[in-house]
Amino acid sequence: MSGAVKLSIGSFLALLLAELPVAAQSQARSDRPTVQAVEIRGNRRIQEDTIRFYIQTRQGDVYDPGRLELDLRALYKANFFETIEVDERDGDVGKIVTFIVKEKPLIRSITYEGNKAFTESNILDHFKTRKVGLTVDSQYDPAKIRAAERALKELMEQNGKPLGTVRTEIENIPPSSVRVRFIMDEGAKVRIGEIRFSGTQVFKDAELRNALKLTKERALMPIFKGTDKYHRAKLEADIEMNLKQFYKEHGYIKVQVGEPVTRIFEGSRGLIPMFRKTKQQFFVELPIDAGDQYRLGDLTIKGSTIFKSDALAKAFGMQKGDVVNFKKVKDALEQIKKLYGNYGYINWSYIPEQDFDEKNKTMNLTLEFNEDKQFTVDRINFHGNTKTRDKVMRREFVLEEGNVFSTAYLDLSILKLNQLGFFDRIEEKDYEVKPDEKTGKVNVDLKRASSRSGSREA
Numbered sequence: 395m396s397g398a399v400k401l402s403i404g405s406f407l408a409l410l411l412a413e414l415p416v417a418a419q420s421q422a423r424s425d426r427p428t429v430q431a432v433e434i435r436g437n438r439r440i441q442e443d444t445i446r447f448y449i450q451t452r453q454g455d456v457y458d459p460g461r462l463e464l465d466l467r468a469l470y471k472a473n474f475f476e477t478i479e480v481d482e483r484d485g486d487v488g489k490i491v492t493f494i495v496k497e498k499p500l501i502r503s504i505t506y507e508g509n510k511a512f513t514e515s516n517i518l519d520h521f522k523t524r525k526v527g528l529t530v531d532s533q534y535d536p537a538k539i540r541a542a543e544r545a546l547k548e549l550m551e552q553n554g555k556p557l558g559t560v561r562t563e564i565e566n567i568p569p570s571s572v573r574v575r576f577i578m579d580e581g582a583k584v585r586i587g588e589i590r591f592s593g594t595q596v597f598k599d600a601e602l603r604n605a606l607k608l609t610k611e612r613a614l615m616p617i618f619k620g621t622d623k624y625h626r627a628k629l630e631a632d633i634e635m636n637l638k639q640f641y642k643e644h645g646y647i648k649v650q651v652g653e654p655v656t657r658i659f660e661g662s663r664g665l666i667p668m669f670r671k672t673k674q675q676f677f678v679e680l681p682i683d684a685g686d687q688y689r690l691g692d693l694t695i696k697g698s699t700i701f702k703s704d705a706l707a708k709a710f711g712m713q714k715g716d717v718v719n720f721k722k723v724k725d726a727l728e729q730i731k732k733l734y735g736n737y738g739y740i741n742w743s744y745i746p747e748q749d750f751d752e753k754n755k756t757m758n759l760t761l762e763f764n765e766d767k768q769f770t771v772d773r774i775n776f777h778g779n780t781k782t783r784d785k786v787m788r789r790e791f792v793l794e795e796g797n798v799f800s801t802a803y804l805d806l807s808i809l810k811l812n813q814l815g816f817f818d819r820i821e822e823k824d825y826e827v828k829p830d831e832k833t834g835k836v837n838v839d840l841k842r843a844s845s846r847s848g849s850r851e852a
Contacts, residue, residue, distance in 0.1 A: 557581035587675025
């Protein structure tokens with residue numbers, strides 16, 4: 395009995411000791427003030443419920459400065475306000491927390507001054523492309539103003555005015571709106587005066603300048619085409635699409651073009667008044683490492699079950715030992731795609747693999763074909779046709795429902811419809827081929843077959 399009593403007393407003491415920290419914690423919590431109320435002041439357009447959505451502090455909570463700090467950060471991140479202050483004062487039964495906000499002003503008007511080389515419509519289109527997000531009745535945001543200034547500077551550069559400047563004036567309209575005015579000084583017109591090449595370029599400067607299609611020195615044709623205007627993005631595209639491709643047509647597969655070097659200088663303007671160069675001119679230098687010239691080793695085609703690989707290889711127009719010409723490779727692959735499309739294999743694709751022999755300077759090219767399934771025609775639909783009977787249009791369609799799909803037959807069908815003269819000319823954008831991967835069938839939708847006024851049905 396006495397042992398049982400001892401055990402009971404020991405258990406009681408252990409339980410009592412275990413409860414002491416909990417009781418202490420409870421007492422500590424009761425000593426901390428609670429939140430009597432959360433108030434919002436200073437808001438005009440932003441609804442109070444919207445502001446409270448970002449605030450986690452609630453009436454009746456234990457007052458927690460750390461949570462208030464998180465609330466403050468959340469409100470700033472919402473991007474509604476210029477300034478936010480948190481005020482706390484003692485109330486009757488706890489702390490009264492007040493968020494005092496100053497809303498960002500609304501933009502009431504945006505004007506552009508000094509732009510002569512481009513229109514306001516051009517500006518708005520460029521803002522949309524660059525996702526500037528600056529519009530009338532939007533909130534004033536200095537970051538968006540800076541983005542707009544950069545976009546305007548880009549427009550001036552694209553239009554041959556790289557020396558132009560942009561400044562912004564902000565006019566306050568009480569109580570909480572602003573007018574935004576962009577003032578541009580386009581500066582002098584600057585065109586490309588000279589393009590040079592450096593490094594192991596292999597070809598003459600004149601040949602390389604001719605390879606560039608979008609970036610030209612100022613001359614008669616470039617003036618009319620606008621290609622004598624220097625634009626960095628346009629030059630980079632020109633290098634990738636044209637200059638490098640020129641090298642790859644001559645076997646220099648690993649050609650590298652370095653960072654363009656540009657500067658503006660005062661150069662000779664020429665003698666012919668209408669076609670004289672600008673006083674300020676761009677000097678452009680392109681460093682080139684042509685690398686080694688490669689010849690064709692083995693050309694291997696795998697995965698071709700519909701056509702013989704040897705016959706397909708002839709489409710490339712290159713024999714073993716010939717200088718590799720990537721243009722011939724590209725053109726041949728486009729022809730092969732059309733060939734497969736003519737037999738209903740519209741999802742044909744390929745994976746190329748290049749294997750270089752650095753000792754002999756040859757390149758083996760392997761093309762892995764994925765022929766996929768053959769598609770048949772399910773439905774041919776004509777939309778927008780109001781005058782000409784459906785049977786008249788179907789009579790001209792060589793491509794027929796139920797037959798194997800053929801891109802050649804589709805092209806011929808469109809040609810025959812255009813030759814009727816009953817419609818506005820049907821372009822490629824006016825029809826769509828919709829394959830169903832599961833069934834292996836396609837629908838052909840002719841979206842616009844508007845009859846010409848006065849045309850007669852056959």
